[in-house]
Amino acid sequence: MFNKEVYTKRRNKLQTMLSSGVVLILGNNEVSYNYPDNTYRWRQDSNFSYFFGLNLQGLAGIIDIDNNEHIIFGTELTVDDIVWMGSQPTLKENAAKAGINITREYSTLQTYLNEAVNKGRKIHFLPPYRGEHYLELEKLLGINYCAVNRYVSKELVKAVISLREIKEDVEIEEIEKAVLTAYDMHTTAMKMAKTGVYEYEIAGTIEGIALKHNNFISFPVILSINGQTLHNHSHSNLLKEGRMLVVDAGAETELLYASDITRSIPVGGKFNSRQKDIYEAVLAANMKGIENIRIGQNNVDNHIAAVTTLLEHLKELKMVKGNVHDAVMNGAGGFFMPHGLGHQMGMDVHDMEGLGENLVGYDKNLERSTIPGIRSLRMGKKLKKGHVFTVEPGCYFIPELFNQWKSQGMCTEFINYDVVEKYLDFGGIRIEDDVLVTDDKARVLGKPIPKTVKEIENICD
Ligand code: GLY
Numbered sequence: 001m002f003n004k005e006v007y008t009k010r011r012n013k014l015q016t017m018l019s020s021g022v023v024l025i026l027g028n029n030e031v032s033y034n035y036p037d038n039t040y041r042w043r044q045d046s047n048f049s050y051f052f053g054l055n056l057q058g059l060a061g062i063i064d065i066d067n068n069e070h071i072i073f074g075t076e077l078t079v080d081d082i083v084w085m086g087s088q089p090t091l092k093e094n095a096a097k098a099g100i101n102i103t104r105e106y107s108t109l110q111t112y113l114n115e116a117v118n119k120g121r122k123i124h125f126l127p128p129y130r131g132e133h134y135l136e137l138e139k140l141l142g143i144n145y146c147a148v149n150r151y152v153s154k155e156l157v158k159a160v161i162s163l164r165e166i167k168e169d170v171e172i173e174e175i176e177k178a179v180l181t182a183y184d185m186h187t188t189a190m191k192m193a194k195t196g197v198y199e200y201e202i203a204g205t206i207e208g209i210a211l212k213h214n215n216f217i218s219f220p221v222i223l224s225i226n227g228q229t230l231h232n233h234s235h236s237n238l239l240k241e242g243r244m245l246v247v248d249a250g251a252e253t254e255l256l257y258a259s260d261i262t263r264s265i266p267v268g269g270k271f272n273s274r275q276k277d278i279y280e281a282v283l284a285a286n287m288k289g290i291e292n293i294r295i296g297q298n299n300v301d302n303h304i305a306a307v308t309t310l311l312e313h314l315k316e317l318k319m320v321k322g323n324v325h326d327a328v329m330n331g332a333g334g335f336f337m338p339h340g341l342g343h344q345m346g347m348d349v350h351d352m353e354g355l356g357e358n359l360v361g362y363d364k365n366l367e368r369s370t371i372p373g374i375r376s377l378r379m380g381k382k383l384k385k386g387h388v389f390t391v392e393p394g395c396y397f398i399p400e401l402f403n404q405w406k407s408q409g410m411c412t413e414f415i416n417y418d419v420v421e422k423y424l425d426f427g428g429i430r431i432e433d434d435v436l437v438t439d440d441k442a443r444v445l446g447k448p449i450p451k452t453v454k455e456i457e458n459i460c461d
Pocket residue numbers: 219248249260261343
């Protein structure tokens with residue numbers, strides 16, 4: 001945990017942002033995997049951890065705005081629990097670590113909330129994302145689980161986003177630790193990317209590296225020689241000469257901060273000329289996306305600039321024709337790069353996405369685009385100092401998308417389908433870094449991970 005002052009300050013700040021009422025934040029409980037006692041790996045709720053710091057099961061946190069009271073609801077372990085789980089600090093001792101001196105039995109939470117509701121007080125809660133929390137909110141607040149989303153507090157959602165999206169120095173340090181682990185994961189993958197190795201051998205090894213650092217993976221590892229499938233979670237292929245291995249993987253620290261890095265490696269460690277051409281195009285887009293970052297600028301403009309750079313390179317390869325900016329604004333970028341340039345990152349790898357993708361990535365001055373590619377951008381809004389997000393351009397040759405676009409005559413004034421057809425066996429390339437908006441530009445977080453053709457070829461050697 002951070003110092004208790006960190007959590008107290010966050011709760012006090014939140015209190016000033018809401019007019020009145022009671023904030024209820026549920027922590028996460030164990031969830032069964034294949035029989036009741038065999039559970040998934042447990043993970044605390046990010047919002048609970050942000051305001052209350054305690055990465056323990058069975059807790060709920062209350063911030064009473066009107067009475068300036070912060071309370072942890074939980075259950076003391078019995079001797080029977082201790083026999084299986086060992087002795088643990090008491091609820092009071094744990095709550096004190098988060099700067100809270102009021103604790104209550106979890107079984108009294110319902111009565112506490114009922115009393116507040118009966119007095120006409122508003123209970124602010126965030127959108128749930130686990131079935132258990134829908135049922136718990138139904139039990140605690142008497143709202144049918146199907147209707148729970150209608151009662152989510154928009155005021156609380158907006159306040160939480162505006163707090164969590166500006167990273168504190170202690171959070172940046174955690175994210176940099178997560179990138180350091182990712183350095184180890186990615187450089188190991190580079191060294192292992194040889195012909196005759198199975199994807200799962202590398203995926204298993206790098207997941208183990210995250211654990212070896214007392215971290216976890218921040219999302220299921222994407223590692224595939226079929227990198228044209230953007231989120232390919234299968235690891236069953238044998239590596240073959242001539243394929244690019246896309247590795248999109250990050251770590252999550254003990255305090256739940258993420259990294260999210262992608263590198264693309266030629267199997268065998270040496271780029272052939274075709275691979276080099278596409279790689280340099282994506283690298284130029286990655287660097288453009290990073291160089292362009294400025295406080296006050298809409299990140300959608302960085303997306304457009306990065307994709308324009310990508311398409312300028314593809315024009316040199318004769319895959320793209322015509323005015324490149326017009327090509328991007330007419331959706332041709334979405335053919336080569338169907339996803340957005342990036343997303344916010346912090347305690348969640350797609351930070352706060354559970355609070356609403358558009359609320360996190362867009363603001364009242366900026367509507368989400370409907371143009372292919374640009375419409376998939378998660379982080380589009382005006383950049384502020386302290387924002388952390390990814391810059392992750394890619395270039396993909398997806399045969400099914402090719403067939404659809406070509407047969408429908410999409411963007412024929414900008415895409416040379418005859419040339420693109422020759423690349424349908426290519427796969428894909430993505431290059432992703434995690435960046436922080438500073439006073440004057442962007443800082444790429446963490447120890448630099450090999451990225452240029454030369455750096456990758458050297459480490460694979
Ligand atoms: N790294 C996975 C993603 O950004 O969706």
